[in-house]
Amino acid sequence: MIAIPQRVLMGPGPSDVSPRVLEALGRQTIGHLDPVFLQLMDDIRTKMRQVFRTHNEMTLAVSGTGSAGMETLFVNLVEPGEKVLVCVNGVFGQRMTDVAQRCGADVETIEKPFGQVFDQNEVIAAVDRIRPKAVAIVHAETSTGAHQPVDKLGEAIHERGALLLLDCVTSLGGLPVEIDHWGIDAAYSGTQKCLSCPPGLSPVTLSPRAVQRLEARTRKVQSWYLDLSMVRQYWGQERFYHHTAPINMLYGLHEALAIALEEGLEKRFSRHRQAHEHLKTGLRDMGITYVSQEGHHLPMLNAVKIPPGVDDLKVRGRLLDDYGIEIGGGLGNFKGKAWRIGLMGHGATKRNAEMLLSALREILKA
Amino acid sequence: MIAIPQRVLMGPGPSDVSPRVLEALGRQTIGHLDPVFLQLMDDIRTKMRQVFRTHNEMTLAVSGTGSAGMETLFVNLVEPGEKVLVCVNGVFGQRMTDVAQRCGADVETIEKPFGQVFDQNEVIAAVDRIRPKAVAIVHAETSTGAHQPVDKLGEAIHERGALLLLDCVTSLGGLPVEIDHWGIDAAYSGTQKCLSCPPGLSPVTLSPRAVQRLEARTRKVQSWYLDLSMVRQYWGQERFYHHTAPINMLYGLHEALAIALEEGLEKRFSRHRQAHEHLKTGLRDMGITYVSQEGHHLPMLNAVKIPPGVDDLKVRGRLLDDYGIEIGGGLGNFKGKAWRIGLMGHGATKRNAEMLLSALREILKA
Numbered sequence: 001m002i003a004i005p006q007r008v009l010m011g012p013g014p015s016d017v018s019p020r021v022l023e024a025l026g027r028q029t030i031g032h033l034d035p036v037f038l039q040l041m042d043d044i045r046t047k048m049r050q051v052f053r054t055h056n057e058m059t060l061a062v063s064g065t066g067s068a069g070m071e072t073l074f075v076n077l078v079e080p081g082e083k084v085l086v087c088v089n090g091v092f093g094q095r096m097t098d099v100a101q102r103c104g105a106d107v108e109t110i111e112k113p114f115g116q117v118f119d120q121n122e123v124i125a126a127v128d129r130i131r132p133k134a135v136a137i138v139h140a141e142t143s144t145g146a147h148q149p150v151d152k153l154g155e156a157i158h159e160r161g162a163l164l165l166l167d168c169v170t171s172l173g174g175l176p177v178e179i180d181h182w183g184i185d186a187a188y189s190g191t192q193k194c195l196s197c198p199p200g201l202s203p204v205t206l207s208p209r210a211v212q213r214l215e216a217r218t219r220k221v222q223s224w225y226l227d228l229s230m231v232r233q234y235w236g237q238e239r240f241y242h243h244t245a246p247i248n249m250l251y252g253l254h255e256a257l258a259i260a261l262e263e264g265l266e267k268r269f270s271r272h273r274q275a276h277e278h279l280k281t282g283l284r285d286m287g288i289t290y291v292s293q294e295g296h297h298l299p300m301l302n303a304v305k306i307p308p309g310v311d312d313l314k315v316r317g318r319l320l321d322d323y324g325i326e327i328g329g330g331l332g333n334f335k336g337k338a339w340r341i342g343l344m345g346h347g348a349t350k351r352n353a354e355m356l357l358s359a360l361r362e363i364l365k366a
Numbered sequence: 367m368i369a370i371p372q373r374v375l376m377g378p379g380p381s382d383v384s385p386r387v388l389e390a391l392g393r394q395t396i397g398h399l400d401p402v403f404l405q406l407m408d409d410i411r412t413k414m415r416q417v418f419r420t421h422n423e424m425t426l427a428v429s430g431t432g433s434a435g436m437e438t439l440f441v442n443l444v445e446p447g448e449k450v451l452v453c454v455n456g457v458f459g460q461r462m463t464d465v466a467q468r469c470g471a472d473v474e475t476i477e478k479p480f481g482q483v484f485d486q487n488e489v490i491a492a493v494d495r496i497r498p499k500a501v502a503i504v505h506a507e508t509s510t511g512a513h514q515p516v517d518k519l520g521e522a523i524h525e526r527g528a529l530l531l532l533d534c535v536t537s538l539g540g541l542p543v544e545i546d547h548w549g550i551d552a553a554y555s556g557t558q559k560c561l562s563c564p565p566g567l568s569p570v571t572l573s574p575r576a577v578q579r580l581e582a583r584t585r586k587v588q589s590w591y592l593d594l595s596m597v598r599q600y601w602g603q604e605r606f607y608h609h610t611a612p613i614n615m616l617y618g619l620h621e622a623l624a625i626a627l628e629e630g631l632e633k634r635f636s637r638h639r640q641a642h643e644h645l646k647t648g649l650r651d652m653g654i655t656y657v658s659q660e661g662h663h664l665p666m667l668n669a670v671k672i673p674p675g676v677d678d679l680k681v682r683g684r685l686l687d688d689y690g691i692e693i694g695g696g697l698g699n700f701k702g703k704a705w706r707i708g709l710m711g712h713g714a715t716k717r718n719a720e721m722l723l724s725a726l727r728e729i730l731k732a
Contacts (some may be wrong), residue, residue, distance in 0.1 A: 001621055004393045014613060027370045029564045031692045040368050063566070064430045066593045079562040099590045192610055198395045200429070200566060200612030215504045222588055224465045225434045227598045241697070244558055246566035247380060247614065248391055255367055277632050293447040326397045331559030331607070355557055 004031035008347065010356055011328035012301060013170070014192035014199050015344035021197055022083045024255035025248050032245040041235060041245075042325055044365075045255035050293075051172060051265070052187065052205045060235040061253060062188070062202040062226065063246050066169040069188030069202025071099050072226040073165050075231050076214050077186060077206075080104030085132040085162075087111075087118050091332040092167055096136050103222060108132065114333045115292040115303070116146045120152040127160050130327055140171035142193075143331040145303030146292040146341065147175070154183020163210055169193060172203065173260050173345060174272045174300040185210040191249075194300055195205075195270070196345030197256035200249045204228075260324035260345075272299040275343040278350045282357035286364065291338045300348060302341040303334065307364070312336055315363055323359045373686075374713065376722055377694035378508050378667060379536070380558035380565050381710035383414040383622075387563055390621035391614050398611045406610070407601060408554050411624035417538060417561075418553065418571045418632070420545035426601040427619060428554070429567040429590065429612050432535040435554030435568025437465050438592040442580050444500055445571075446470030451528075453477075453484050455514075457698040458533055467645035469588060474498065480699045481510045481658040481669070486518040493526050500529045506537035508559075509697040511669030511706065512658040513541070520549020529576055530539055535559060538569065539626050539711060540638045540666040551576040557615075560638070560666055562711030563622035566615045570594075587596070626711075638665040641709040645719035652727065657704045666714060668707040669700065670686055673730070678702055681729055689725045 009016045032038050048059050062069050067138055072095070084105040088098045089112035100107045110126045112118055118137070135157050139148055150166060157164045163185040168177045174194030179187055185207040192199035206214070206228070214228060221227040225243065227294060232241040260268060276299035280290075283304060290304045306312050312329060316339070319325045328340035343353060375382045396403050414425050430436050440462070444450055449473040452463045455478035466473045476492045478484055484503070487599040493501060501523050505514055516532060523530045529551040540560030545553055551573040558565035572580070572594070580594060585606045587593040591609065626634060642665035646656075649670060657669045672678050678695060682705070685691045694706035709719060 001393075001617070001624070002409065004396060004617070005400075005402055006394070007396050007400065009395065009397060013610060014395050014397060022392040022394065022614075024367055026388040027367075028373070028388065029380050029558075030373050031375060031377055031380060032565070034373065034686070034692065036368065036371055036401070043368065064434065064591060065609045065612065068430065095590070099729075102586055102590055102674065103590050107396060111476065119384065160373065180578060186615070190610070194393075198614040199398070199458045199610040200615055220468055222468050223437065224468055225430060225437045243431045244556070244565040246431065246564065246615070247387075248564040248618075249612070250568055251370070252614075256369070320400070326400065329561055359540055 006324050008325045010342050010352060011326045012340045012342055015195050015196050015342055016344045016347040017198055017245045018259055021252050021255045027251050029247050031310055032247060047261060048203050050261055051257060054205050055206045058088045058211050058232055061204040062204050065199050066190030066202050069204050072204055073186045074100045074103045075223045075226050076228045077163060077210055078103050080108060083132040085126055085130050085135045087123060087137040089116055090114055090141035092138045092141055115146055115295055117146050117148045119294045120149060121162050123153060124156045127157055134165055136165040138167040140298050142170045142301055144292050145298045145301045147296045147298045150188050152184050158183060161201040170301055175269060191253055194345040195256045197252045201253050207307055218330050230269035247310055249366060272348045274347045275350050275353050300344045303338050306337060306339055318363050319320055319359055325356055325359055372690050374691045376708050377692045378706045378708055381562050381708055382713040383562050383564055384625055384712045387618050387621045387625050391618040394619050398613060410620050413627060414569050417625055418543060418545045420571050422571045422573055424577050424598055425571040428570050430568055431565050432556030432568050435570050438467045438570055439552045439554055441587050441589045441592050442594045443468050443529060443576055444471045445583060447472060449498040451492055451501045453489060453503040455482055456480055457509035457690060458504045458507055462502050481512055483512050483514045483659055483662045486515060489519060490522045493523060498528050500531055502531040504533040504711050506664050508536045508667055511664045511667045512656050513662045513664045517548050524549060536667055541635060545571055557619055560711040561622045561661045563618045567619050638714045639718050641714045641719045644716045646721035666710045668706050672703060672705055684729050685725055691722055691725055
C-alpha cells in the first residue's frame with residue numbers, strides 16, 4: 001500500500017472524513033441481501049430524508065458519485081424530445097446541459113456570468129417563455145462558490161406543469177436544503193462534500209410528482225444501471241436484486257448521516273457559517289476577494305480571486321507540500337484565476353480557516 | 367452504527383474481504399488530484415493489466431459496480447442502429463441484451479438453456495449469419511455457474527470485422543482471463559468476486575481496436591458518467607477532472623490487486639480449483655448435483671440443484687442464522703431451484719468448503 005500522507009482537505013471536495021466514518025468503511029463486508037444490511041439501508045433512507053428535509057418515499061443512494069446522481073435525474077425524468085430548461089452560471093449547470101442533451105432532451109438554457117446568481121423571477125419568466133417539462137438549477141455552484149436562492153421556484157414551476165430538479169451536491173449538510181418546503185421534485189447530492197463521507201455515492205430524492213412522471217414514461221430509461229424503476233425495487237420492500245450495492249460505502253454513508261443528525265442540522269449550518277465568516281474576514285484583511293456575487297457566497301465553498309502576480313500552482317503546491325493543506329484551483333472560466341477553499345462538513349471549523357489563513361500569509365509574504 | 371454480524375460469505379458475491387483490504391478502505395481520504403493519489407491510480411492500472419493479462423493502455427476502474435462496467439462497454443462501443451450479437455445462456459446474457467437495446471443497438475441473440483455453454487463454432491457461425499459490429503459473451507455466468515470457453519473467438523470475430531466483448535465479472539482473479547491472448551477487445555469485471563474487495567468498482571479494459579472504435583464515433587456517448595473519451599483523460603496523463611473518483615474504494619482495490627499478485631495468479635487459480643473439487647466431492651456424496659453442463663463447472667460459483675423436498679429459504683435461513691454462512695439462491699430460471707455457492711478470492715479455501723458441507727449435512731439430516 002502506498003503511504004497515504006496526512007492532509008487537511010480544504011478544496012472543493014472530497015472533504016476531511018471523520019475517524020468514525022473511516023472506521024465504518026472498514027467493517028466486515030456482508031451480503032447485499034443480508035437482513036442486517038437491508039435494515040441498514042432502511043435506516044440510511046430514514047436519515048437521508050431527515051437531511052433532505054423531505055417525506056419522499058423514493059429517497060435512496062445511487063451507486064455512483066454526484067455526477068451519476070445528476071445523470072440519474074435526467075435519464076429517469078426526461079424523455080427524448082422533451083423540453084428542459086437548464087439554468088447555467090457555472091460548470092455544473094453546463095454539465096447538466098450536456099447530460100440532458102445526451103438523454104435526447106430539447107435543452108434550452110438561461111445563462112449568467114460565472115459567479116452570478118439568477119433572480120428567481122427571471123427563471124419563472126423563462127419557464128413562461130419556454131414551457132419546459134423540467135427546470136434544472138444548481139443550489140451551490142462548486143465552480144463559482146455562488147449560493148442560488150431556490151425557495152420561490154417550486155410552486156410557480158408546478159403551476160406551469162414542469163418539474164423542478166435541484167443539484168445540491170455541495171450544499172447538503174452544510175446549508176438548509178428544504179426539499180418539501182421549497183417544492184423540489186428531484187434532487188441529487190454527493191457524499192464527499194458537507195456530509196464528509198468519501199466519494200462514491202449520490203443521495204437522491206424524488207417527489208411523488210416526479211415518481212408519477214417516471215411511472216408514466218413511454219419508453220425504457222436509457223441507462224440500465226441508473227433506472228430508478230428497477231433500483232427502487234431493491235431499496236423498497238420488494239428487495240429485488242438489481243446490482244450489488246456498494247456495501248462498505250453504505251456503511252460509511254450511514255455513519256456520516258448519523259454524525260450530521262447527532263450534531264443537529266441547524267447547529268451544523270451555523271458552524272459552517274461561522275467558519276466561513278472567519279475565513280472571509282481573514283482573507284479580506286489580506287486583500288483577497290470573492291469571485292461570486294456579493295450576498296451570495298457559499299459558506300462551504302469559498303471561491304476567491306488569485307491576487308495579481310501570484311503563481312497559482314506554486315502557492316497550491318507549497319500549501320500541499322509544506323503544510324499538508326489541499327485547496328482547489330479554478331474550474332471552467334475560472335481556471336488559473338480563482339482558488340476554491342472548502343470548509344465542508346467535518347472540516348468546517350474556525351481552526352481550519354485560521355490554519356489556512358496563517359499558511360497563506362506566510363506563503364504570500366515570501 | 368448497526369452491529370455488523372460475523373458472516374462467511376459463500377454466495378455469488380460479495381465475497382469475504384481480507385483484513386488488509388478493509389484496513390486500506392479505512393485510510394484517510396485524500397484529494398482525487400493529489401499527486402500521491404494519482405500515483406496510486408497508475409499503480410492500480412499496472413496491477414489491473416497484470417490481472418487481466420493485457421498490455422491495453424486503456425485499463426481503468428469504472429466508478430460503479432460490475433453492471434456499470436457492462437453498461438460502459440455498450441454505451442461507448444455501440445452506436446444506435448448497429449448490430450450486436452449477444453450470447454444468452456443466463457441472467458447476465460439477458461442483462462447485456464437489455465443494456466445494448468437501451469443503447470439503441472439492433473440486438474440479435476443466440477440462446478442456450480440456462481446452465482449450458484455455447485460451442486465456439488456456433489458463435490462464429492452466428493457471426494457469419496448476422497454480421498454484427500460487436501459480439502458479447504459471458505465468461506462465467508453467475509446465474510448458472512457455467513464456464514464458457516472463449517479462447518477461439520477473438521481471431522474469427524476480428525476477421526469478420528466485429529469486436530469481442532467479454533463479461534468476466536465472476537472469473538477475474540479466480541480463473542485465467544487472457545485478454546490479449548484470446549483477442550478480447552473489451553472486458554469488464556467486478557471487485558466483489560474473486561478479487562475479494564467490496565462492491566463498488568468495475569475494472570474495465572479496452573484493446574487498441576476498441577479504442578479506435580470509440581474514437582471513430584459519430585455521436586456522443588449517451589452516458590456522460592460512463593463516457594470513456596472523458597474518463598480516460600482523468601486516468602491518463604492529462605489528469606482532467608471528470609467526476610470525483612471513489613478514493614477509498616480505490617485504496618481497497620489497490621490492496622486487493624496487490625494481494626492477488628503477491629499470491630501469484632496461477633497459484634490463486636489452483637487454490638480456487640482445489641476448493642471447488644473438495645466441495646464438489648462432498649456435495650456428490652450427499653447426492654447434490656450441479657445445474658450447469660458437465661465439464662463446464664465454474665470453480666468459484668457452484669450452482670447446484672436444491673434436493674427434492676427441501677425448503678430453500680429455510681435451509682439458507684438456518685445457514686445464515688445458526689452458522690453465519692451466506693449462500694445464494696437461484697436467479698432467473700433457477701429461482702427456487704438452485705443454490706449458488708461461492709468459493710471466491712479470499713474465501714476460496716478447502717476450509718470454507720468443508721465448513722459448508724458440515725453445516726449442510728447437519729441441516730439436511732434434520
